[in-house]
Amino acid sequence: MKVKPMQLVNGIPQLGYGTWARTGDEGVEAISQALEIGYRHLDTAQPYGTEESVGRAILQSGLPRSDVFVTTKVAEGNLSRSAFLPSVRKSLDTLQVGAVDLLLIHWPSANDAVPFDHYVEALGEAKSLGYTRLIGVSNFTKAMIDRAQEILGPGELATNQVEVHPFLQNKNLRNHCEAAGIAVTAYMPLAKGKVADDPVIAAVATRIGCEPAQVSLAFLLAEGLIVIPASGNRDRMKTNFLSTEIQLSPSDITQIRGCERGGRMIKPTATHWDA
Numbered sequence: 001m002k003v004k005p006m007q008l009v010n011g012i013p014q015l016g017y018g019t020w021a022r023t024g025d026e027g028v029e030a031i032s033q034a035l036e037i038g039y040r041h042l043d044t045a046q047p048y049g050t051e052e053s054v055g056r057a058i059l060q061s062g063l064p065r066s067d068v069f070v071t072t073k074v075a076e077g078n079l080s081r082s083a084f085l086p087s088v089r090k091s092l093d094t095l096q097v098g099a100v101d102l103l104l105i106h107w108p109s110a111n112d113a114v115p116f117d118h119y120v121e122a123l124g125e126a127k128s129l130g131y132t133r134l135i136g137v138s139n140f141t142k143a144m145i146d147r148a149q150e151i152l153g154p155g156e157l158a159t160n161q162v163e164v165h166p167f168l169q170n171k172n173l174r175n176h177c178e179a180a181g182i183a184v185t186a187y188m189p190l191a192k193g194k195v196a197d198d199p200v201i202a203a204v205a206t207r208i209g210c211e212p213a214q215v216s217l218a219f220l221l222a223e224g225l226i227v228i229p230a231s232g233n234r235d236r237m238k239t240n241f242l243s244t245e246i247q248l249s250p251s252d253i254t255q256i257r258g259c260e261r262g263g264r265m266i267k268p269t270a271t272h273w274d275a
């Protein structure tokens with residue numbers, strides 16, 4: 001299956017560029033290169049410190065605002081009722097945009113320090129106020145998805161952004177989201193570059209004549225996921241962008257499904273993930 005970079009899943013371009021670590025002038029340069037290559041979906045977050053470089057790169061590109069899909073995420077420290085909406089207004093200022101395309105809750109509040117309902121309601125309010133076109137969540141479990149849907153109503157959450165790559169395919173959570181009409185966005189889709197060292201993925205890449213990173217991304221795209229790979233290197237940004245051209249066979253897909261090993265990289269010892 002070939003995928004167009006701008007192919008939409010629940011209104012979200014299926015291939016995006018992750019901007020974590022792309023701060024300051026170097027960040028502007030990297031994000032500008034991503035836009036030149038053709039990326040039209042940028043993933044930032046309040047704690048990344050990259051909202052400013054995203055905003056500057058979009059302005060410098062001369063692209064119409066409507067051509068670039070911008071996601072930001074509300075930091076865990078801004079989830080209280082008093083902090084949530086002011087933090088979103090600050091993000092819009094820093095990004096130099098009137099509204100973002102997608103606003104996510106970055107992480108649920110640890111130990112319910114802020115009551116769950118407070119920040120989920122604030123997320124809905126941010127949409128009603130026109131601060132964002134779409135809303136979603138990140139690092140939410142199945143139980144949290146269900147409760148958020150009860151609060152916001154069905155069809156409101158566009159995505160749940162979670163760790164997914166060949167070594168952690170997160171199938172239970174994905175099935176749950178899919179049944180609820182929520183797209184899954186795969187963060188760390190290259191397992192931080194580690195997919196390049198895997199013999200199964202390398203063998204598929206050799207057979208096709210492409211890079212292992214492209215095999216990982218093509219696999220996730222073929223599974224219907226949104227992917228947001230990161231790179232600070234122009235050649236690798238381009239390689240990743242071109243993953244939409246890679247066609248995997250059913251046998252390739254079966255082999256890569258077999259790479260699952262519960263290989264969680266973010267908070268691997270946390271016990272709440274499957275709840």
Ligand SMILES: NC(=O)c1ccc[n+]([C@@H]2O[C@H](COP(=O)([O-])OP(=O)(O)OC[C@H]3O[C@@H](n4cnc5c(N)ncnc54)[C@H](OP(=O)(O)O)[C@@H]3O)[C@@H](O)[C@H]2O)c1
Nearest residue numbers: 018019020187188189190191192193213229230231232236
């Ligand atoms: N919601 C959340 O809680 C959350 C958590 C983590 C990440 N994210 C988002 O997901 C994005 C991606 O995640 P990530 O940056 O952690 O991991 P990633 O995209 O899986 O991997 C990035 C790493 O892979 C390397 N790489 C990139 N392209 C490559 C290629 N073609 N071949 C070999 N190595 C390659 C990069 O090195 P070079 O830079 O040297 O190319 C970098 O070290 C982030 O930028 C962020 O937007 C969200």
